[in-house]
Amino acid sequence: MDRPSALCHTETSSAPRTAPMTTAPTASFRDLDLPAALLSALTEVGYETPSPIQAACIPHLLAGHDLLGEAQTGTGKTAAFALPALARLDLNNNRPQVLVLAPTRELAIQVAEAFQKYAHHMPGFHVLPIYGGQSMVVQLRQLKRGAHVVVGTPGRIMDHLERGSLNLDGLRTLVLDEADEMLRMGFIDDVEWILEHTPAERQTALFSATMPEAIRRVAHQHLREPREVKIRAATSTVAAIRQRYWQVRGVDKLDALTRILEVEDDFDAAIVFVRTKTATVELADRLEARGHAAAALNGDMTQGLREQVIERLKGGSLDIVVATDVAARGIDVPRISHVINYDIPYDTEAYVHRIGRTGRAGRQGTAILFVAPRETRMLKTIERATRQPIEAISLPTREAVADRREAQFRQQIIETLEKEDLSFFAEVIARIEEEEGLDPHQIAAALAALATRERPLRIEESGRGWALATAPQDERRERAPRENRENREEILTRRRAFSEGLLTRYRIEVGRQHGVTPKEIVGAIANEGGIEGRYIGQIHLFDEYSTVELPKGLQGEMLGALKRIRVRQRPLAIRALAEGEGEAPRERARPAPRQYDGERPQRKYAERTEGAKRPWDGERRSPSRKPAGDRPPPKTHRKGGQKP
Template sequence: MTTPITSFRDLELPAPLLSALAEVGYETPSPIQAACIPHLLAGRDLLGEAQTGTGKTAAFALPALARLDLANFRPQVLVLTPTRELAIQVAEAFQKYAHHLPGFHVLPLYGGQSMVVQLRQLKRGAHVIVGTPGRIMDHLERGSLVLDGLSTLVLDEADEMLRMGFIDDVEWILEHTPAERQTALFSATMPEAIRRVAHRHLREPQEVKIRAATATVAAIRQRYWQVRGVDKLDALTRILEVEDDFDAAIVFVRTKTATVELAERLEARGYAAAALNGDMTQGLREQVIERLKNGSLDIVVATDVAARGIDVPRVSHVINYDIPYDTEAYVHRIGRTGRAGRQGTAILFVAPRETRMLKSIERATRQPIEAIALPTREAVAGRRVAQFRQQIVDTLEKEDLAFFMDVINGVEEEEGFKAHEIAAALAFLATRDRPLQIEETGRGWDVATAPQSAGRAERPPRERRDEAPARRHAFSDGQLTRYRIEVGREHGVSPKEIVGAIANEGGIEGRYIGQIHLFDDYSTVELPKALPAELLGLLKRVRVRQRPLAIRELGAAEAEALPERRRPTGGFKERAAGGERPPRKWEGGQERPRAKPSGERHGAPKPHAGKPVKRFRKD
């Protein structure tokens, strides 16, 4: 009777591989890994039938890495994949698992990439080659890829290579590899043509057949957003704004660093968020989970390994900010919601190159995942108005307002304003940091609001030349004024960091960011005058060098009192309005000649006397 495999340690993998697996959050082998790794470690050939997303990449990568001779830089492992996207993913997986193997090198080879670059990389040597059949054949015919030292060959998604017409190329490659190699063939289905290849090129293969048996809780509604048009953080905050049943969320990312960065950026936007990762002590981890339970924290940004075992009934949403590496991880992630009889929501962010994994998740979970559109500016504003009205009703019903009624009555009698006018002013003050009317601030609110299919991502329509400025220019008058921010030289900040924070978080184009002056404990930056209240509130919370900018517009007297002021003559406003730039002068006072207009400077197209124009292109 065989001992059941419950951890990767049971598979007798080397310690460096176990350390890397722990870091990426892998704890228990998937069925395909538990079944394949012992055979491959023992040097046997293998015929595996398993769907994409069941963890088969680790099933062949881990034993291949365990048997490598790191001192030998000749290719020892060759993995053939049907597409360059899959080749890149497999190469990234090898790199991730080999994190603690000193000197390890993996090289992806695929069409569309510079042959010159690939030839240079091949000369340096690589332990593992991952590539598409066509490009591997090219290098074998050139003699730039030599497989005399090959010990392991893997055919990944063989049925897909058959469907794409690569099977003859695959057989040609197999015939040009050492006969004593170990061979593993993986395929989602096993048509007769694939079995013939296996019969000819595999030696007494062990057969492993795994069916994806994972299923998700019926109480979880699954949706996805095709990443395009706006950044993921902006998309996340817009989605959370309009979710009717939002209570608390776990946002999953791939790395420990990303948990901290994303949590800080969410905090800067006014959310009660915290990171949860494997670098935290058990005490800190328990503290974060307790805050999530008691309601003092609404969003936890976590890695897979850190979120294992979290059971908090109020978690209404799971956001897959970074798509998981396999379907098993996805099922574990979304299992954090839909508990205690409650309905849960799982939202997956999918980049165009990740649509294969989306399809694999749908097959594994046996549920379609619904495409969603990003909320429009009007939808977000409507949601904020509804929430504000409900806050007013709740306050009127539950609070003793006698003192405040006296204050309002006094304003009404002494200042001559009507009660509804005073109420409007109070509403404005109460929502200054989170305005009910959302103005266009250049963040692309109306881009990418339509759901996309899981196929090729559509490009947003090109703007007409005469319409583009109306949408891109949030600041039509072009007048710049000075703002103060609370980060300076002593905090180690650079102008580049300030520009990056304002441009990325505020969505302000670089042409609207003027001069920056660094002082010891603060800095000044020129930005458009009278920034919208929502944008100003957002920028106040943005952090640079771990410090909130706390930005505010300087008054005229403050601006005049600043040391080392250098103001350009002929300001932005005049030039934006079509005015002439004032003449520049040499030190002696003589006017400097202006640069030629761009057409003269670069030269108009010149006739070539009928001679063809030669154009050169780098390979």
């Protein structure tokens, strides 16, 4: 197998681009000069080694440089900017020193929770998430109390800056997280406005999964000689490994894992990869509870315990090892037939290292990847880097699982009949048959039910997710995806709600001439105003304003929050429409055709070309010889074919 090399491209934007450099991965977080308090928190969380984006970015940010980071979602970008920001905090200063802009309130909450988790051993630390839909009074009270780190969505941050309730005079670090998502949602103008209202001497870090031209323009305008970090991977894989993926949807990952393990034909042993040490123990325990011979393998284990796990795997007393990337490096066990990526890896290099645990020395192997909907981009990146398509699979149906269990149970019975002396048990069955007057088949059925009580031959499915998860791929392509069906149902529900008076039309002061799109309006109302998308009805765009259907009777803080939301740098200034105002555009009625009376109406030439041409007087006129500056502008044709 060819060994991959991760290419971490680090460069200064003011310097010419150079060839990418190959950098060895950082051994541990201790090598990054992080404070002891942060290292203790990382150990408790279960992080073993920094991901490539963390190893590349943390030194630059600790040194105070601006940074432009490009890496796929799920590669650990939050820790890449949170750890150096925490390391440079002055806990004695309660003014905001770090501001993180996130496109959605869910991401803002997630980033704030990550800061809190990493700062567990930093007494007196305060982080405040700010987003639309939350009480403004609560946010004002918390800002007055003080916070070292503020994480917020652009619209609500602008509100507080305009109010003067958010003071950024002491700001030291500004982070733009998921910048390409903010561009897609129409927040990029708001982001630039915020950047213009922050101290000039701040440190700025911009992270994005892609780097469109608009993002690069913002970076070059607002970042000072940024270090540019781009995580690339040049990898190759073994053709002997069959690569497949399952889209995580509707069914718990553990249920999906156990069902896949049950029906794999060539299954012998497997390594299941997760991201953290804590997850190895939790998943191994849950697999053991379901009857699988499983054990954890992580960096917290002593060398002796690790060797015991590997020896048990080689000897056949252990079938499944749940491991982290670092702990599984170098494992070469011939009986490993499957590699399960329970958590998608940080980058393509890690993926290739993982699946390299199977299919070694010319043997066949199977790699299965669990992919959540938000991780689809990473799946495409892996396919491009490995230059091999990854086959989509569906979960085995309950009939397939039942057939497999029945076949295994039958084989156990046959082997027991061949290898063991059953004379004593035959006498017991004979006595039961004679004393109770039962049929031998009934007794055998009762014994089979007792033997399979822990692992029933027939399984029951609960929840509608199984129907979609077990449907064949061809059938799923033919019928509309579940999301589309739900969307259609939601649209019908909204229409019924409007007709029944549950929704009403509101006017917002942004329209076509401002370049707004319905997607931006929905995103702003849902993320900043806290109104779920299913409660947002039809949107009609006009030149200077738009109308949107929202729940009837909005008032109080929610209506005030909606009024202050900015889209395309304009406040929505939302208000209920008066009766007859801003009606949705309707089709124009087509005029009724004229009745034909049998005679085709004729018009004289002069009437049809009224004023268009003068009669020719027989004299040929030469073209004008006036200087270019004196010539009239060229004549244009009007609609209808007439010349002016």
